[in-house]
Amino acid sequence: MEYIKKYIVKEEHTDWQGNMEGLYYPYYLEDCRHAYIKEILCFDFEEEARNGISMVLSNYRIQILRSLKGGSNLSVSCTVFRDKSASTLLHFKQMITLRGKIVTLGLFSSTCTPSNGGRSFLPPSLNRLLSRVPLLETLSNF
Template sequence: MEYSKIYTVKEEHIDVQGIMDGLYYPFYMEYCRHDYIREVLGFDFAEEAAKGIHMVLSQYTIKFLRSLKKDDEFTVTCELFADAAGQPRLHFKQSIILNGKVMTTAVFTGTCVAATGGRPYLPTGMTDKLVDAPKLDVATLK
């Protein structure tokens, strides 16, 4: 299931070249991903942190294909994948799209850890939602 949200480039995110600074692309993807995690997966970061469960990123890759400009209204997509190797990881393929053209693509990988430390894991409610998810091998991005 692909999830999406619409955003508008803010003036303060524009660099001296008149394009959006590369730093902000992952932030817009994070806004969309966090909404997806809360609305679709039912994981509320604040509530879970209060219970001692932290969802964290372990890696991400990003490709910049085209630049966004001030006031561009664009769509950010988010799609969930299970780990092909069976590791306790969530993979999110995301894109930024403007006028039907892909501007940026990324894969974000995350997991959960106890606030007190320990090995990465996914809570039971999360693993239940991964049963039907397609699998992704981050080593090959397939």
């Protein structure tokens, strides 16, 4: 279930050297991940929040391998995995690529929580959809 979204690095996301500022790597990864969650997993953040369910990040790691420049045409991918030992966690492996070369790797872990507090969970609609999603064997590899 890989999802890919295309972007052009905005000039206002760059520093005085023309390199993309570090805070925008997670920005592009998040935008792609949220689109994936809404379009593929059919989890609408706003609607679910109105229903008392919040999807939240519990952990993330990003490895920047190469710098991006303003105006770069990049692709961001997102693939979901279930957790091997915690049934309430989802893991999203992500990559930013430029001309077929990996620029950034990311691993984001999420869960859902009741808006009024309580234990983490995955809603039944997500559990049904994710029943065929592969397990992430280890968190140590991207």
